Amino acid sequence: MSTPADRLARLADGYLVTQLLFAAVALGVPEALAAGPRSADDLAAELGAAPGPLYRVLRGLAAEEVVEERPDGRFALTAVGAHLLPAAPVSLRGVVTARGEVYYEAAAGLVGALRGGNAPYEVVHGQAFFAHLAADPSRLAAFQASMADRSAREAGAVVAAYDVAPFRSVVDVGGGGGVLLRAVRARAPHADLVLFDRPEVVASVDDPGVRPVAGDFFDAVPAGADAYLLSRVLHDWDDHDALRVLRTCRAAMRPDSVLAVVEAVLPECAVDDPAAVRMDLHMLVLLKGRERTAAEYAALLDAADLRLTGDVPTRAGVHVLEARVR
Ligand SMILES: C[S@@+](CC[C@H](N)C(=O)[O-])C[C@H]1O[C@@H](n2cnc3c(N)ncnc32)[C@H](O)[C@@H]1O
Structure with missing residues (x-):
């Protein structure tokens, strides 16, 4: 025993x-x-x-x-x-690669970071996470593969729970490899789909059904779409920077646009959702981000002049938090 x-x-x-x-x-x-x-x-x-x-x-x-x-x-x-296996219906190959190749060394900086206040990744590598990835194609590919694995599990559940069919134009802000947009396309085949991300990320997206737009979501995102998606983006950032992203989206939205935030929602007790708690720790190790409770998301949206109009749970564990212009 x-x-x-x-x-x-x-x-x-x-x-x-x-x-x-x-x-x-x-x-x-x-x-x-x-x-x-x-x-x-x-x-x-x-x-x-x-x-x-x-x-x-x-x-x-x-x-x-x-x-x-x-x-x-x-x-x-x-x-x-x-x-x-790469072709497994639920492949965790990218997840494994990112942890072994990218997250592992950073986790060793946790003690130093707890004492100093910077993200462990930055302590270990002397550079912020996304900037460091941008300089190393192998690490960037490992991270994007992990995002794609996770997104493959979540994207179908998101569009099954949240109706995207009415949208004629959708901007996926920080959309990574475009997995979520492809799930949107299955439900809204005629919509104009824009994948907005950093230049080195959109450069590797090869999908004729998606319009790649490179940029910085702290500056501006394409304006005037029916819907904006922010999937697993806000959790990368502390409240100050998450609010900057939301304000950029808010500035791009029409009065009737919708913002769909896709995120895990932290449970009351850690044992109720260990996966969300582990994801919160990845954010602690890699970035200055964190997972949040539904009330914390509502407060962030409120500060960006948006109001939470829906909280739709999905079978993949993540929620779709729908927001509209106040
Ligand atoms: C955690 S990933 C989420 C990817 C995707 N939305 C998903 O659900 O799998 C965060 C994304 O934000 C992008 N990103 C980070 N900083 C950015 C910036 N300043 N402007 C635009 N995109 C950025 C990253 O390249 C990455 O693709």
Whole structure:
């Protein structure tokens, strides 16, 4: 039976699990196991890895039930590990890559940041998160892949819960790779869809059905659309900067435009929604952002001269907070 000390020891070794998962993805282990069980030697030869260390990594993954260690010594992908495959219906490959390649080092700056007040990412890298990503295509791709994985889980749930069909023009502010806009297109096929994001992000969006517009949402966003989407953007910023983003959107809105804020809403007790609490900690580690309660979002909207007109929960955990011009 596992004791509280066993539990704590396992929690303390969490750093290993993050890197075991990342190593598996970086080497291509899930794809190599997709066709069936393989021995460590066999895998090592195919993937160009050292057989001894790869065997030990596979055993570590077996202890976490990501792979299964067969009696004949071969390793097979489990239902958990299958989510590492790029083509899995729910792929967490980007999520794993971002944590291993981008978030991991920053988390080591937490203690220093708690004492100093800056975001751990900035403490570790000496540069703010998005500026640092912009200078490193591999990190930027890892982060955007994680956004795309998460957005793939959320986008369908958002448009199923919140009716976007009436909109003729939609601007997705900080829209990343455009996953949410593609879900909008399925419901509003004739709408003009604008993906607004930083230049290095829109440069990699290749979708003829979406109009990419590069810019800075602290300066201005395209004006006069029926609807503005802000999905998982406000949580990146502290109240001061979140308010700046909202005011830019407010300035672009017509009197009858709608703003749909897509965010997790923090629970009363952490155990009621551990995923939202973990996302809040990612914001603490990477940026100066935070997750918020519904009342905190209402207050922010109010300060930007907007009023909260709806709070629509979705099956993916995030809410659509609808706001209109006051
Ligand atoms: C957490 S991601 C969310 C992406 C997407 N909306 C989603 O739901 O997956 C935040 C996005 O804001 C963009 N962003 C950050 N700073 C920006 C700025 N100053 N102007 C425009 N976009 C910005 C990032 O490039 C990134 O795509």
